[in-house]
Amino acid sequence: MPSPTFTFLNHAGFLLRTDHALLLADPWLDGTVLNDAWSLLDRSTHTARLIAELNASGLPVFIWCSRAQPDRLSTPFLRRFRAEFRGIATFLYRQGRDWRLQGELRRNRFAMAECPDGQPRTLARDLRLTAFANGEGDSWCLVRCGRRTLLHLGERALATRAACSAAAARMRKANIRVDVLLTGFADMAWCGNPDDFAQREAAAERGIERLALQAETFKPRLIVPVASFARYSRVDNAWLNHGRRTPVGVLEAPRLEAQRGLIRFLQPGARFDLEFDSPASLAAQHEQALAHWMRCWRDRPEPLPRPAQATVAELKEAFLRYRERAVERLHGLPRLLERLRLLRPLVLALPDLRQTLELSYLRGLRLLARDAQADVAMCSGTALYLLRAEDGFDTTYAGGCFWVMRGSGLSAFGRFFLPQRMGRRGLDRQRPWAMGNALLRATLEWAARGIRTALR
The missing domain is CATH 3.30.1050 (Nonspecific Lipid-transfer Protein; Chain A)
Structure with a gap:
């Protein structure tokens, strides 16, 4: 029986494959979002290829949406998915005080399944997801895939020691051990005017501290950075890229010295076996990914123009x-x-x-x-x-x-x-x-x- 596999897609997106189902998370693979304000660092991925892969699998597809923001719920992806996907798909969401996600999925007439806070939802015999709230409209989740457990936090969830400790206590009570931690190192958020470089440096340090806290608390056997591979792309926000940590900068941070051997960057399309792969076996992929992402970081396309002047x-x-x-x-x-x-x-x-x-x-x-x-x-x-x-x-x-x-x-x-x-x-x-x-x-x-x- 083949082992479950993890495929990194781009930015926050990934695909889990088991014998009985596929779980797709937060797909944003092409185009810009937020009125052209964000673009992907790696622009080589395409929604059409992903949908073709899903169609060819012949398996039921579950799509997890962590929040109603375009880098997690891309409108072009939804339109193309509705037009081209030929199988059985169910969109998963956690209902909070923010009804945008549910409304967007309902407008597109997708099959939906709500994931109540903290209650496991079985997707297939070898696949289970448990969603938790992070504020009003954001979510994080635990995924049980075969014999392995993935903790998917994105770039915002569990940002303090108290929040990490509370989540860890909950997992210990349920006898859950985290095998793979999926987390971000660079929050895409406004952090100062063009001359506020110190504020952006401080934000980058907070991202490193958050990652270190999570690693120390949950003690995963593998850490895969996600949700940090986009750039500010317009002429009137490009300054926000200055001061952000690169992947090499993350690994060189003194605060992460103890976790350096567990962190493995992946480039889009990279796949590993959840059952048998380890940080050691992923070392070659990691080095290739570092070189790839540093090329993307150095490749700075001309910023997109701001919107046309209004009267x-x-x-x-x-x-x-x-x-x-x-x-x-x-x-x-x-x-x-x-x-x-x-x-x-x-x-x-x-x-x-x-x-x-x-x-x-x-x-x-x-x-x-x-x-x-x-x-x-x-x-x-x-x-x-x-x-x-x-x-x-x-x-x-x-x-x-x-x-x-x-x-x-x-x-x-x-x-x-x-x-x-x-x-x-x-x-x-x-x-x-x-x-x-x-x-x-x-x-x-x-x-x-x-x-x-x-x-x-």
């Missing part, structure tokens, strides 16, 4: 529609919150237009003096996408295509677009209790931060 008139029309939609979907709450000063207007600088705008749920869009103190700055085309698209804030924030203009600017940005984020996550008038709970928690968090700031 103030287009922005006014877009904000009018956004405000009407947000107020209607949330029963007038945005205006009420602004009246109560729990939500304040957002001041937005547009350097390409040499304009500064105020966005208000009560007063609409107003032009301010050009030198008025702004919360955040971005190009006008990004601002137009921010206001027009349902995922405008999530895409702009994850893509990092903005600058923070004052200390409170980042929190003001997120707070102002909370109504859009709630609607995007399904926390609108269709789920009033969930919406009320989210608003209450956000309000209490803002109040607590304000009190702490006042007491300093």
Whole structure:
């Protein structure tokens, strides 16, 4: 009987194959995501090849989606999969307070199976998945594949010693030993303006510390880095690549000296036997992968252009529609919150237009003096996408295509677009209790931060 195999696909994606089923995780194999803000370091992989392999297998396919972000749930992949896949497929997800993932899968009419938090779901005789929450919309999972257990954390889950210890205690209680740890070393997140190099260095150090903590806590026999193989690809966010650790930089980090012999990088398409392969047997693949990824890191294509310039008139029309939609979907709450000063207007600088705008749920869009103190700055085309698209804030924030203009600017940005984020996550008038709970928690968090700031 053949042993189960692991194939690294690209970025966060991988494929597990057993005698009875295939498990595909977080497939993003080609194209850009987040309005061209991210691209893959290795651009040689293709969705069409993967779907052809799945069709040829003749096995049931399960697809695990850890969160509703395009690098994990790529819309082009979904469209192509729906058109070209010929077998039996079930999408797996963990339901939290974020309904985006379920909604996207339902819109595409895919067969779905919810994985309740902490409860094992048997996919086949030799394949079982257990999902756990990481915040509201993110997940991590344990996969039992044959006689081996994989812990798939991505680049965000279990980032503190307390979180790792709690998860490890839960596994010990269930008599689970981690054989393979799949984790990231470079979180793709906004971390400072172009001149904030120290902030990006600190973020890189946190990624190394997180990996070391996880390795020390779970004591896997093999560590495979995943979810860290993309780059910021636009001219208005490319600075965020500076200070990120390369694979060689990860291995040279003093904090990871004890784990160096367990870490094995893989290049897209690399496969190993879960039953018999070990860090020693994967040494040659690891060296090839290091050389491959360092070539990808040194290959710096020209940044993609920012979105086309928008006019103030287009922005006014877009904000009018956004405000009407947000107020209607949330029963007038945005205006009420602004009246109560729990939500304040957002001041937005547009350097390409040499304009500064105020966005208000009560007063609409107003032009301010050009030198008025702004919360955040971005190009006008990004601002137009921010206001027009349902995922405008999530895409702009994850893509990092903005600058923070004052200390409170980042929190003001997120707070102002909370109504859009709630609607995007399904926390609108269709789920009033969930919406009320989210608003209450956000309000209490803002109040607590304000009190702490006042007491300093």
